[in-house]
Amino acid sequence: MLNRLIQFGLCLTFIALAASAEASVRETPVVRAIRRAQAAVANIHSEKTADDGNSLFAVDRARKVNGMGTGVIIDERGYIVTNHHVVDGVDSLRVTTSDGSAYTAQVVSYDRKRDLAIIKINATRPLQVVPLGTSSDLMLGETVIAVGNAYGYENSMTQGIISALSRDVEVNEKQAYRNLIQTDASINPGNSGGPLINLEGEIIGINVAIRAGAQRIGFAIPIDDARDAIASLLNVEKLSHTWHGLKSTDVKNGPVRKLVAGATVTDSPAARAGLQPGDVILTAGSVQTIDGADFERACLGRKPGETIALRVERGGKITNLNMTLAPVEEKAGGSFPTETLASRSNTIRDSWNLFGVRLSTLQRKDELAGTKFRGGLLVTQVDAQSVAARNGIREGDILVGLDKWETISSQNVQYVLENEKLWESSPLTFYVQRGRETLFGRLPLR
Numbered sequence: 001m002l003n004r005l006i007q008f009g010l011c012l013t014f015i016a017l018a019a020s021a022e023a024s025v026r027e028t029p030v031v032r033a034i035r036r037a038q039a040a041v042a043n044i045h046s047e048k049t050a051d052d053g054n055s056l057f058a059v060d061r062a063r064k065v066n067g068m069g070t071g072v073i074i075d076e077r078g079y080i081v082t083n084h085h086v087v088d089g090v091d092s093l094r095v096t097t098s099d100g101s102a103y104t105a106q107v108v109s110y111d112r113k114r115d116l117a118i119i120k121i122n123a124t125r126p127l128q129v130v131p132l133g134t135s136s137d138l139m140l141g142e143t144v145i146a147v148g149n150a151y152g153y154e155n156s157m158t159q160g161i162i163s164a165l166s167r168d169v170e171v172n173e174k175q176a177y178r179n180l181i182q183t184d185a186s187i188n189p190g191n192s193g194g195p196l197i198n199l200e201g202e203i204i205g206i207n208v209a210i211r212a213g214a215q216r217i218g219f220a221i222p223i224d225d226a227r228d229a230i231a232s233l234l235n236v237e238k239l240s241h242t243w244h245g246l247k248s249t250d251v252k253n254g255p256v257r258k259l260v261a262g263a264t265v266t267d268s269p270a271a272r273a274g275l276q277p278g279d280v281i282l283t284a285g286s287v288q289t290i291d292g293a294d295f296e297r298a299c300l301g302r303k304p305g306e307t308i309a310l311r312v313e314r315g316g317k318i319t320n321l322n323m324t325l326a327p328v329e330e331k332a333g334g335s336f337p338t339e340t341l342a343s344r345s346n347t348i349r350d351s352w353n354l355f356g357v358r359l360s361t362l363q364r365k366d367e368l369a370g371t372k373f374r375g376g377l378l379v380t381q382v383d384a385q386s387v388a389a390r391n392g393i394r395e396g397d398i399l400v401g402l403d404k405w406e407t408i409s410s411q412n413v414q415y416v417l418e419n420e421k422l423w424e425s426s427p428l429t430f431y432v433q434r435g436r437e438t439l440f441g442r443l444p445l446r
Contacts, residue, residue: 029143029199030143030145030159030199032201033145033197033198033199033200033201034145034147034157034197034201035201036131036200036201037130037131037147037195037197037201037202037203038098038147038155038157039097039098039099039128040072040073040098040127040128040129040130040131040195041070041071041072041073041098041130041147041148041155041194041195042070042071042072042073042080042082042095042096042097042098042121043068043070043071043095043096043097043148043149043154043155044068044069044070044071044082044086044087044093044094044095044105044119044149044193045066045067045068045093045094045095045096045149045152046066046067046068046069046086046087046090046091046092046093046094047064047065047066047067047090047091047092048064048065048067048089048090048091049064049065049091064091067086067090068149068151068152068189068190069082069083069086069087069148069149069190069191069192069193069194070082070086070147070148070149070190070191070192070193070194070195070207071086071095071119071193071194072130072193072194072195072203072206073097073127073128073129073130074118074129074130074230074293074297075127075129075297075300076123076126076127076128076129077120077123077126077127077301078103078120078121078122078123078127079108079118079119079120079234079297079300080095080105080118080119080120080121081116081117081118081193081206081226081230081233082116082117082119082192082193083115083116083117083192083193083206083208084110084111084112084114084115084116084117085115085175085192086117086192086193087107087110087117087119088110088112089440089441090107092104093105093106093107093119095119095121096154097123097127098155101123101124103121103122103123104121105119105120105121106119106120106444107119107442108120108233108239109233109234109238109239109390110233110390111229111232111233112392114221114225114226114229115175115177115208115221116206116221116226116229116230116233117233118230118233118234130195130203131200131201131202131203132202132203132223132227132290133197133198133200133202133203133204133223134202134204134223134224134252134254134257135181135204135205135222135223135224135225135252136224136252136253136254137253137254138162138165138181138204138222139162140161140162140163140164140165141161141162142161142162142198142199143159143160143161143198143199144159144160144161144162144183144185144196144197144198144204144205145157145158145159145160145185145196145197145198146158146159146160146183146185146186146187146191146194146195146196146207146218146220147194147195147197148187148188148190148191148192148193148194148195148207149190149191149194150186150187150188150189150190150191151188151189151190152190153190156188156191158185158186158187159185160183160184160185160186160216161183161184161185162181162182162183163182163183163184163217164181164182165181165182166179166180167179167180167181167182167219168180169209169219171209177208177209177219177221179222179225180208180209180219180220180221180222181196181204181205181219181220181221181222182217182218182219183196183205183218183219183220184216184217184218185216185218186216186218187207187209187210187218187219187220188210189210191207191218192207192208192209193206193207193208194206194207195207196220203223204220204222204223205220205221205222205223205226206220206221206223206226207219207220208220208221224250224252227250227291227292227293228250228291228292228293230293231291231292231293231295231296234293234296234297234300235296236296236299236300236302236325237328237331237385238385238390239300240299240300240301240302240303241304241327241328241329242299242302242303242304242325242326242327242328243268243269243325243326243327243328243330243331244268244269244270244295244299244323244325245264245265245268245269245270245271245331246261246262246264246268246270246275246295247261247262247263247264247265248260248261248262248281248292248295249262250290250291250292252291257290257291258280258290259280259281259289259290259291259292259294259295260278260279260280260281261275261276261277261278261279261280261281261312262277263277265331268326268331269323269324269325269326270323272323272324273310273321273322273323273324274321275310275312275321275323276314278314279312279313279314279319280312280313280314281295281310281311281312282311282312282313282318283309283310283311284298284299284308284309284310284323285298285308285309286298299325302325303325304325304326304327305324305325305326306324306325307322307323307324307325308322308323308324308325309321309322310322310323354387354417355386355387355388355393355443356382356383356385356386356387356388356389357379357381357382357383357386357388357393357399358379358380358381358382359377359378359379359380359399359410359413360377360378360380361377361378361409361410362375362376362377362378362398367398367433368398368400368433370436371400371433371438373400373401373406373433374406374408375400375406375408375409376398376399376400376406376407376408376433377398377399377407377408377409377410377413378396378397378398378399379393379394379395379396379397379398379399379432380395381395382394382395387443387444388443391430391441391442391443392439392441393430393432393441394434396434397432397433397434397439398432398433398434399413399430399431399432400431400432400433400438401429401430401431402416402428402429402430402431403416403428403429416428427442427443427444428442428443428444429441429442430442430443
C-alpha cells in the first residue's frame with residue numbers, strides 16, 4: 001500500500017514538473033520582451049482636414065481624413081515620442097494606452113528633418129516608461145520585435161531580425177533619412193512612431209518607414225540618434241522658459257551608458273551648482289540620467305527658482321550638488337516669447353514676440369497671381385527657436401490667412417491677435433503661400 005502511495009506521489013510530481021517545463025518552453029524570450037515593453041506603447045489616431053481646392057476659408061466644407069500611428073511613452077507624465085509625419089497637420093489626436101484608456105493629445109514640439117515629434121496627454125496616473133536600450137552595439141541577425149498600431153489593429157507585434165545597419169533612405173524630395181536600421185520584422189502603415197525592441201524588451205529603434213512594393217523591408221531610427229533629437233525637443237528653454245546652461249555628451253557603448261558634463265555657460269545655474277567638465281551625472285531629482293533627454297525630462301515642468309538635487313560621479317567619488325533653475329530671460333540673448341494677452345501692444349511687431357516671425361507689406365502683388373488670395377504679408381525673418389519655426393513657417397512664405405480671416409495688412413493681424421475667443425481656442429490656424437503651394441498649420445497661443 002505504501003509503495004502504491006509513493007508511486008502515485010511520484011506520478012503527480014512528474015506531471016507537475018512536465019507542466020512547468022511546458023510553460024517555460026512557451027514563455028520564450030520574445031514573450032518576456034513584449035511583456036516588458038508593451039505597457040509603454042501608445043496607439044495614435046488622428047483627424048486632419050484635406051484640402052479639396054475649395055475656398056480656403058470654408059473650413060466647414062473641407063473633407064476630414066483619419067490617420068493612425070504609434071508612439072512610445074518617454075515620461076510618466078504623459079510625454080510621448082512619435083514620428084512627425086504621424087502628427088503633421090492634424091486637427092486632433094486621440095491616444096489609447098495599453099490598458100484601454102483614451103486621451104486627447106497635443107503636439108508639444110517636433111523636428112521635421114529627423115521626422116520626430118513629442119506629443120502630450122494628461123494622464124490620470126503615472127505611465128510606464130519604455131525600457132531604454134542602445135543602438136551602439138546592434139548585431140546583424142539579432143532578433144527584434146516591432147510593436148504598433150498596424151492598419152489600426154492596436155498593439156500588433158511582429159518579429160524579425162536586423163537585416164542591415166546604417167541605411168540611408170530617401171523617401172521623396174522633401175524627406176530623407178540617414179543611418180537607419182533595416183529589419184525584416186513586418187512594419188505596416190500605422191506602425192510609424194512605434195518601438196523596435198530587442199530580446200531584453202528594450203527600445204533600440206523607432207519605426208519610421210517601409211519600402212513601397214517590397215516585402216519585409218522596414219526601417220527604424222536608431223534609438224541613440226532619436227534620443228539626441230528628443231533632448232532638443234524637450235529643451236526646457238523652449239517648453240518651460242527656464243534654463244540650466246549645461247552642455248553635455250551622451251556616452252553610449254553597449255552596456256556603458258552615461259551622461260558626461262562638458263562646459264557650462266558662465267554664471268548659469270549649472271555653473272553655480274558646481275558642475276565640472278567630466279562629471280558623470282547619475283541622477284537629477286528622481287530621474288536616473290542616462291543621457292541628455294533624461295536631464296531635460298528632470299528639468300521639464302519646473303518653475304524658475306526650483307532646485308534640483310544632482311548626484312554626480314567625480315574622480316571615482318560620489319558628489320551631491322544642487323542646481324537652481326533660472327528664468328530664460330536671464331540668459332544672455334534669450335529670445336523666447338514671454339508675452340501674455342494682457343501685455344500685448346497693438347502693433348504688428350507682436351508677431352515676432354508671440355510667434356518669432358517678422359512680417360512686411362507685400363510689394364509685388366503678382367506673387368499671388370493665379371491664386372485665390374487678394375493679398376498677404378511677406379515673412380521676412382523667422383527665429384530658429386520660435387513656435388513659428390517649429391510649426392513649419394519659413395522666410396519667404398506669404399502669410400495669407402489666420403483662422404478664417406485674410407491677412408492683407410497689419411490691421412488684419414492686429415484684429416486676430418486681439419480676438420479673445422481665438423486665444424481661448426488655441427492653437428491658431430495659419431495659411432501661407434509658398435511658391436505654387438498653399439500650406440496650413442497651427443500656432444499655439446499659450
